[in-house]
Amino acid sequence: MSSVDMIEKAVQSERTSFRQAAKDMDSLTRRPEQRETVGEVRVEDPRVRCNDVNVYYGEKHAVMGVNLDIGRNEVIAMIGPSGCGKSTFLRCLNRMNDTIVGCRVTGQIFMDDQDINASGIDVVPLRAMVGMVFQKPNPFPKSIWENVAFGPRIHGLAHNKAELEEMVVTSLQRAGLWEEVKDRLEQPGTGLSGGQQQRLCIARTIAVGPEVILMDEPCSALDPIATAVIEDLIDELRGHYSIVIVTHSMQQAARVSQRTAYFHLGNLIEVGETTQIFTNPVHKLTEDYITGRFG
Amino acid sequence: MQTSMLIVVLLILSSIAFYLGRRRAFAVARGRARNLHSLPSYYGYYVALWCGLPALLVAGLWFSAEDAIITRMLVDNLPPEVRSLEPGRVDLVLNDIHNLVNGNITSREPDAAMLAAADHYRQLRATSHAALSVVALALAIVAGTFSLTRIRPEHRARNAVERIVMALLIACSSIAILTTVGIVLSVLFESLRFFQTISLFEFLFSPQWSPQTALRADQVGSSGAFGAVPLFAGTLLISFIAMAVAVPIGLLSAIYLSEYAGRRLRASVKPLLEILAGVPTVVYGFFAALVVAPMIRDAGLSLGLDVASESALAAGLVMGIMIIPFVSSLSDDVINAVPQSLRDGAYGLGATRSETVRKVILPAALPGIVGGILLAASRAIGETMIVVMAAGMAANLTANPLEAVTTVTVQIVTLLTGDQEFDSPKTLAAFALGLVLFVVTLLLNIFALHIVRKYREQYE
Numbered sequence: 001m002s003s004v005d006m007i008e009k010a011v012q013s014e015r016t017s018f019r020q021a022a023k024d025m026d027s028l029t030r031r032p033e034q035r036e037t038v039g040e041v042r043v044e045d046p047r048v049r050c051n052d053v054n055v056y057y058g059e060k061h062a063v064m065g066v067n068l069d070i071g072r073n074e075v076i077a078m079i080g081p082s083g084c085g086k087s088t089f090l091r092c093l094n095r096m097n098d099t100i101v102g103c104r105v106t107g108q109i110f111m112d113d114q115d116i117n118a119s120g121i122d123v124v125p126l127r128a129m130v131g132m133v134f135q136k137p138n139p140f141p142k143s144i145w146e147n148v149a150f151g152p153r154i155h156g157l158a159h160n161k162a163e164l165e166e167m168v169v170t171s172l173q174r175a176g177l178w179e180e181v182k183d184r185l186e187q188p189g190t191g192l193s194g195g196q197q198q199r200l201c202i203a204r205t206i207a208v209g210p211e212v213i214l215m216d217e218p219c220s221a222l223d224p225i226a227t228a229v230i231e232d233l234i235d236e237l238r239g240h241y242s243i244v245i246v247t248h249s250m251q252q253a254a255r256v257s258q259r260t261a262y263f264h265l266g267n268l269i270e271v272g273e274t275t276q277i278f279t280n281p282v283h284k285l286t287e288d289y290i291t292g293r294f295g
Numbered sequence: 296m297q298t299s300m301l302i303v304v305l306l307i308l309s310s311i312a313f314y315l316g317r318r319r320a321f322a323v324a325r326g327r328a329r330n331l332h333s334l335p336s337y338y339g340y341y342v343a344l345w346c347g348l349p350a351l352l353v354a355g356l357w358f359s360a361e362d363a364i365i366t367r368m369l370v371d372n373l374p375p376e377v378r379s380l381e382p383g384r385v386d387l388v389l390n391d392i393h394n395l396v397n398g399n400i401t402s403r404e405p406d407a408a409m410l411a412a413a414d415h416y417r418q419l420r421a422t423s424h425a426a427l428s429v430v431a432l433a434l435a436i437v438a439g440t441f442s443l444t445r446i447r448p449e450h451r452a453r454n455a456v457e458r459i460v461m462a463l464l465i466a467c468s469s470i471a472i473l474t475t476v477g478i479v480l481s482v483l484f485e486s487l488r489f490f491q492t493i494s495l496f497e498f499l500f501s502p503q504w505s506p507q508t509a510l511r512a513d514q515v516g517s518s519g520a521f522g523a524v525p526l527f528a529g530t531l532l533i534s535f536i537a538m539a540v541a542v543p544i545g546l547l548s549a550i551y552l553s554e555y556a557g558r559r560l561r562a563s564v565k566p567l568l569e570i571l572a573g574v575p576t577v578v579y580g581f582f583a584a585l586v587v588a589p590m591i592r593d594a595g596l597s598l599g600l601d602v603a604s605e606s607a608l609a610a611g612l613v614m615g616i617m618i619i620p621f622v623s624s625l626s627d628d629v630i631n632a633v634p635q636s637l638r639d640g641a642y643g644l645g646a647t648r649s650e651t652v653r654k655v656i657l658p659a660a661l662p663g664i665v666g667g668i669l670l671a672a673s674r675a676i677g678e679t680m681i682v683v684m685a686a687g688m689a690a691n692l693t694a695n696p697l698e699a700v701t702t703v704t705v706q707i708v709t710l711l712t713g714d715q716e717f718d719s720p721k722t723l724a725a726f727a728l729g730l731v732l733f734v735v736t737l738l739l740n741i742f743a744l745h746i747v748r749k750y751r752e753q754y755e
């Protein structure tokens with residue numbers, strides 16, 4: 001083979017591999033398309049109304065054009081395979097995505113006819129109004145009492161010691177923890193059991209008087225008994241708050257929620273009454289998920 | 296054979312032994328490594344270690360004993376008039392002979408007897424080296440062959456090699472530990488000698504420090520006073536000033552870097568801060584003596600204050616700057632170790648960034664930060680160069696940072712530099728001071744590490 005032939009051949013193979021690479025790039029960057037949501041996303045007199053919410057992590061489009069209402073005194077469950085954007089969407093509702101570098105949120109989220117994404121909105125009162133409970137219980141390394149008093153203190157809610165005391169006690173009572181800890185309020189919150197810690201975190205959230213509570217897989221780090229206690233608690237709390245709960249357990253969604261939203265690859269696929277979603281899903285993807293075909 | 300040559304030959308022999316051992320392992324396994332207890336190369340290492348280690352060990356022992364033996368033989372052969380000299384003079388002659396052998400300058404013109412002795416020395420040394428080469432090589436070959444013959448498929452070469460490696464590692468670490476123990480013991484014993492002349496009570500509690508003593512009986516000089524209180528006070532004063540500078544600046548910059556700064560800024564500023572830690576202390580020292588001290592004096596003069604040209608303040612300020620990277624990088628580690636979930640919890644409740652830092656992150660990180668500060672303090676107490684250059688030598692007992700003070704480390708330096716009688720209280724005082732310094736920094740370190748460790752456990 002002459003050297004000219006060799007060069008020709010090298011250039012050829014270079015070209016083919018370049019074309020292949022370009023094709024690969026294309027299929028990688030081509031975005032999963034946005035889909036229409038099946039079911040009724042709107043409710044009468046919503047507590048929160050989301051219009052066309054999109055979230056981007058840098059280039060990655062993690063939540064796509066979600067429209068959803070959250071009603072008053074309802075528990076709405078978010079289900080879907082992991083990585084579909086449930087947590088990301090949940091964090092939009094109290095603007096916790098602000099704390100993530102490179103995260104960008106578009107669209108409108110109305111509470112009381114006020115867009116929380118509008119410029120000039122202060123996140124401090126917003127986060128007092130929309131509380132959050134995390135996947136892993138994260139009490140501060142302080143006493144039980146101090147954990148619950150933390151929120152009222154930073155928001156200046158109590159005018160004197162007695163009021164603060166009152167807030168701590170009612171929050172602990174409402175979180176169903178009072179009977180277990182009333183004799184050891186001075187002990188560290190980190191010394192409690194996992195389920196108690198999670199209820200302490202709920203009490204801490206309640207103490208600032210929120211109207212909406214966001215819960216991101218609140219039971220996934222807990223044993224079944226502690227989970228059952230928290231589920232009962234969620235049912236009681238519904239009387240006072242709107243609750244958005246992300247869960248991996250479909251049984252849990254069925255037990256505690258009135259409405260269910262199914263997410264898939266950043267899309268809100270289907271929303272409906274919980275009983276309808278679990279007995280009679282409309283969308284094929286929803287059906288596949290709840291019958292356990294994937295996820 | 297030259298020493299270096301001998302070592303090279305031994306290494307070559309070991310590599311050959313490795314090769315032979317492996318091949319023999321294959322041979323006894325009839326070519327199938329599966330029949331062997333260990334991988335074939337372990338048999339190679341086994342033979343190589345047997346071949347090299349004993350020979351090297353013998354060579355090492357030989358060298359450490361060689362000089363003493365040859366010198367003894369030399370002395371026996373010296374002319375009687377030299378041997379009858381007093382021991383100190385004999386040593387001098389021997390020293391000259393050594394110098395002659397090594398081609399160095401001698402203390403006086405060598406005479407015939409010395410030249411002969413030097414020749415004799417050379418001869419003896421050559422013989423000794425030749426003998427060593429023969430012995431070492433013979434040992435290497437014998438031990439190597441012996442171990443080679445022991446190779447059987449069921450021979451546990453891997454376990455043997457692991458044991459030898461472990462023994463080597465233990466030997467190395469014991470060298471480090473034994474040296475430390477040796478240093479501590481020597482300091483301890485010399486200090487005990489010091490405390491035979493000066494009482495421990497006087498040393499620890501008397502406020503008078505003036506270590507100059509008369510060297511000879513007929514000399515006019517002070518009798519010496521060894522009350523170390525001014526030194527302790529000076530050390531404390533300077534360390535206190537240093538910590539007062541380093542702790543706030545270091546801690547606040549750590550907070551800024553870990554909680555406020557963007558990723559890009561952090562990536563460029565952190566290494567910069569760590570460069571500060573790499574500046575040699577002597578550079579800080581002349582910075583303190585030539586820049587900071589005059590600046591402070593001038594500032595003091597313009598305020599009508601009387602400032603010494605060497606002041607505790609100058610030394611303390613610069614030492615504080617030196618310690619900043621310590622405090623900031625230790626605090627930064629500790630702050631970063633506070634789990635993200637705690638930050639999320641605080642932000643989720645509506646806390647602002649500074650509330651989160653003040654009410655959640657700092658309390659959670661406090662034990663670790665305290666540990667880091669104590670480590671920095673022990674560094675400040677032991678620091679010498681800056682204080683030697685900037686704080687002066689005057690053993691003033693004062694709390695005024697504008698006066699010259701002196702520290703434990705500075706006094707150790709001054710006590711041991713210059714012409715000294717080794718067993719005068721003046722020299723021995725340095726050991727006593729060293730002992731105090733050692734005990735204090737050791738306690739500080741133990742305490743600090745204990746705190747840091749406990750803190751780590753909290754989040755694991």
Ligand SMILES: Nc1ncnc2c1ncn2[C@@H]1O[C@H](COP(=O)(O)OP(=O)(O)O)[C@@H](O)[C@H]1O
Pocket residue numbers: 057060062080081082083084085086087088089100
């Ligand atoms: N901080 C982040 N930076 C970049 N990408 C992220 C980040 N958090 C989540 N993502 C991506 O966004 C998508 C949705 O994530 P997430 O909302 O955590 O899913 P889910 O909670 O449903 O399991 C995933 O593909 C995930 O990789």
Ligand SMILES: [Mg+2]
Pocket residue numbers: 086087088
């Ligand atoms: Mg999630």
